[in-house]
Amino acid sequence: MEKEAYLRLFYEMVVIRRMEERAAELYQQGKIGGFLHLYIGQEAVSTGLISARIPADRVITAYRDHGVAYNCGISAKRILAELLGKATGTSGGKGGSMHLADVTKNYWGGHAIVGAHLPLANGLALADQYKKQAAATICMFGDGATNIGYFHEALNMSKVWNLPVLWVCENNRYGMGTSIERASAVSEIRQKAEGYGMTNGCVDGMDLMAVREIADAMLKEVRSGKGPMFLEIETYRFRGHSMGDPEKYRKQSEVHKWQENDPIGIYERFLVASKITTDDELEVQAQLAEKEVQEAVEFAESSPEPGAEELFRHIYVED
Numbered sequence: 001m002e003k004e005a006y007l008r009l010f011y012e013m014v015v016i017r018r019m020e021e022r023a024a025e026l027y028q029q030g031k032i033g034g035f036l037h038l039y040i041g042q043e044a045v046s047t048g049l050i051s052a053r054i055p056a057d058r059v060i061t062a063y064r065d066h067g068v069a070y071n072c073g074i075s076a077k078r079i080l081a082e083l084l085g086k087a088t089g090t091s092g093g094k095g096g097s098m099h100l101a102d103v104t105k106n107y108w109g110g111h112a113i114v115g116a117h118l119p120l121a122n123g124l125a126l127a128d129q130y131k132k133q134a135a136a137t138i139c140m141f142g143d144g145a146t147n148i149g150y151f152h153e154a155l156n157m158s159k160v161w162n163l164p165v166l167w168v169c170e171n172n173r174y175g176m177g178t179s180i181e182r183a184s185a186v187s188e189i190r191q192k193a194e195g196y197g198m199t200n201g202c203v204d205g206m207d208l209m210a211v212r213e214i215a216d217a218m219l220k221e222v223r224s225g226k227g228p229m230f231l232e233i234e235t236y237r238f239r240g241h242s243m244g245d246p247e248k249y250r251k252q253s254e255v256h257k258w259q260e261n262d263p264i265g266i267y268e269r270f271l272v273a274s275k276i277t278t279d280d281e282l283e284v285q286a287q288l289a290e291k292e293v294q295e296a297v298e299f300a301e302s303s304p305e306p307g308a309e310e311l312f313r314h315i316y317v318e319d
Helices: 002-026 043-050 066-071 077-081 120-128 144-146 150-159 209-222 252-258 261-273 279-302 309-313
Strands: 058-060 137-142 166-173 202-203 228-233
Touching: 002 043, 002 066, 002 077, 002 261, 002 279, 043 137, 043 209, 043 261, 058 120, 066 077, 066 144, 077 279, 120 137, 120 150, 120 166, 120 209, 137 144, 144 150, 144 166, 144 202, 150 166, 150 252, 166 209, 209 228, 261 279
Parallel strands: 058 137, 137 166, 166 228, 202 228
Antiparallel strands: none
């Protein structure tokens, strides 16, 4: 990659971190309603993964979707406006935190029902296969989703039909408050793909470049018609499952241990050690990221509420 591309990845991770921190503040101020699932700690997953896609690749994910939305090209302004329920949001303020989407960017959304979007990923991939398009569908989900029927049905069908899907499990070690050791019969999530004869791999999700490298290789294979593949990305969320999570199920010492491997810090040290850039240049990028998020907050807060007539729009197909 060129130097600008490396810097862009750093910039995106910092924007996501700052955007999520401000979203938490806005939620605590009562300006965001409903659920709010923060991506803090997992920034290297979507940033590395999405950086390896081509425009034709589709992306679909679960409810922890703010960072993925930003990586797919939705502005921080439109994301925060949607979180605040404003008319300028991605869905006009009617979708909220768990339903960010923009099909013009081939981002097919966050989905609130655990695992329910996995069969939809098969449908997206089937459309590309039918049209003979060299594209992959990237389907992201948490470790908790691998224990339910949608997961097994979707993986089985994708293999039977040889669909161009890259199944990506963001293993952050907890399904809400339940550790994977208490809920999964296998020690490695990727082992679940073995039952369907699916090529699989695992990568450190705190290392952006490691994620990008394996995602790039797998996506090329999937696009070439070699069928679905499965990628387990081991990561960790630094905050609770959602804003109402009392976090009594894990020790603070565990959280602090993972925070020592902060993905932004790991990437920053890589860039400096590799002499790709300097601390000063990274500080400039961090300041620009702060500025973008601050402007996004101001935009969201000053945006109008959706009108009452919006209640009746987007219910039926309109000519």
